[in-house]
Amino acid sequence: MSKPINICNSSNFFDPKNIDYLFKLEIIFKDFTKKDFVKLTKAKYLKIINFENNILADEIKSFYISIKDITENNIYNYSSKFDFNSDINNKVYKNNDIYIEFRVNSDKKIECNCSLTAIDNRIFITPPNY
Secondary structure, eight states: OOOOEEOOOSSTTTOGGGOOEEEEEEEEETTSOEEEEEEEESSSEEEEEOGGGOOBGGGEEEEEEEEEEOSTTOOOEEEEEEEOOTTOSEEEEEOSSEEEEEEEOTTSBEEEEEEEOSOOOEEOOOOOOO
16 A cells, blocks of 8 residues: 655645644524534644534535635635435445545534545555556
8 A cells, every 4th residue: 555745835725734633513403403513723623513412414504514714815715515315324425625524423413524635744545456
């Protein structure tokens, strides 16, 4: 398996530890009520909902995710809206910018992990297919 090569530079683009990300997940329920989960982190990924938040998968209609760079450069601003499929216990939603994963436990409560995939300071070198 190939290993990523880290590229170093002094700019914020290549030095993401200098960036604060604001993650906002808006859950839209089937009764059209909404609940927001907002977290600030230096990492490009986080667990935004825990099972202890008591959000039931069967009650979710859709969700909206927004990830913003809140540093002075304000380089990044990504968002997407997805319809939620409550028939599947572990569901992944993704596009070119965002990866979001929902896990459902036996009580039908959800846990949600989110990652910003649009910016990555690694180059993957894959071996050829033989």
